[in-house]
Amino acid sequence: MTFPEWTKPSLYGALGGAIAVSVFGFSWGGWTTNSNAQTMAQNLAADEVTLAMIPFCLDNSEADPERSEKLAILRDLSGFSRRKAMMDTGWATRPGSDKPDRDLADACLEGLELDGS
Structure with missing residues (x-):
């Protein structure tokens, strides 16, 4: 041939x-590949859930009777220790969860505007 x-x-x-x-x-x-698209979608969904939970976190902080003491502690700290203290307050714990969420703690700290007040 x-x-x-x-x-x-x-x-x-x-x-x-x-x-x-x-x-x-x-x-x-x-x-993009299928696995990369799934990873991007999961990250986007997690970010959106965190954004949706910020008002819940801020409402928890306002309803807490020890709010002023906890805010004073948070103002005195910075960086990772501030995030750890925020997680210890319990304000960044999602409903139905036993553990606080690190991303929600960071977002809630931004929502509290501790540095600007």
């Missing part, structure tokens, strides 16, 4: 074009 003379260059051209389109698509074209 003989192939025409143009077959080999056209196959190389098609292969090179396929590789170039794939590189372009995944690098700059916005293409």
Whole structure:
């Protein structure tokens, strides 16, 4: 079986074009793999749930009878120790959970605006 003379260059051209389109698509074209898309969706969902829980956290802080003492402690701390203290207050514990949420604690600290007040 003989192939025409143009077959080999056209196959190389098609292969090179396929590789170039794939590189372009995944690098700059916005293409993504299924696992990467699932990871991005899970991260987005977690971020949105945290944002939705900020009012709950702020309401917990306002309903706490020891609010002023706990806020004074939070104002005196910074960085990770402030987040740890926020988690210890119990304000950053989601309903139905036993443990406080680290992301919610960070978001609630921003919502309390401790540095600006």
